[in-house]
Amino acid sequence: MNQQPFRSGFVSLIGLPNAGKSTLLNQLSGLHLAITSPKPQTTRHIIQAIIDQPDSQIIFLDTPGYHQPKSRLDRYMAGRITTAVMDSDIVLMITDAAAASEARRNELPKQEQQLLASVRQMDKPVILALNKVDKMPKENLLPVIERYNKAYPFMSIIPLSARSGDGMNIILEEITRRLPEGPRYFPADSITDQTERSLAGELIREQILLLTHEEIPHGVAVSIELFEEEGSPERERVFIHAVIYCDRESHKKIIIGRQGSMLKRIGTAARINIESMLECPCYLELFVKVREDWRNKSDILKNLGFETRK
Secondary structure (H helix, E strand, O other), X not given: OOOOOOEEEEEEEEOOOOOOHHHHHXXXXXXXXXXXXXXXXXXXXXXXXXXXXXXXXXXXEXXXXXXXXXXXXXXXXXXXXXXXHHOOOEEEEEEEHXXXXXXXXXXXXXXXXXXXXXXXXXXXXEEEEEEOHHHOOHHHHXXXXXXXXXXXXXXXXEEOOOOXXXXXXXXXXXXXXXXXXXXXXXXXXXXXXXXXXXXXXXXXXXXXXXXXXXXXXXXXXXXXXXEEEEOOOOOOEEEEEEEEEEOOXXXXXXXXXXXXXXXHHHHHHHHXXXXXXXXXXXXXXXXXXXXXOHHHXXXXXXXXXXXXXX
């Protein structure tokens, strides 16, 4: 009996802001690896999710939403998209099918056209995931599929709902059969390349975005200054000291809230998620600092883990 060859490779998730890339990554991995919010540019770093199966290993690379750069940080994020695509065997483009069905246009949004043009130059095979189909009438799906079919030679087009999980098995099957034969790049029990320290910072930033709604734009960052474990050999608790950076004094006041009420809400919600991730109690201290125009300052960006280019 012939044994099936082992397949492996890297798959970059690309798309416009709020298309659902991070939600899809979390659904595929079964874990809260990438933070999500209704605000654009929530994802800033490349986040890897490793899906290990008996006959394959898929490494998904979640990328920032594609947008026109306006700051040094934006240019960094755009560069990360290019790097992820270049390093990939397959590109999985995610688009908001519900929004596309309401657009009443015969062509793709300009930024999607630009994104696909850059992928075409890198000669990468692309699978299209039509996300959020649960939010649109079924009869509107076929015209959307036809529009994308005419616009680009996708290997396949798969309707799905990242939020509900519908279509996840189809995505995995489609990717697996198209992957090249290759080695297991990571040990079988690997889940992600993210450290607990970095995930804790992102879980804090997620709550800021969710709880402040439209009052605070994406100009906020979180630096974990202390991540200290207590207990041996079993970890009993973790102490975390985090600094929240924002652009303006007015934003600081909003994040802190009246008599510290908002900061307390952010800390409580983040701590619950961090404890779930760490599987132990967490003592969380939050401080807020103003660093005007920090997204254009290389020293601050490097301190926050962003490698900026001249």
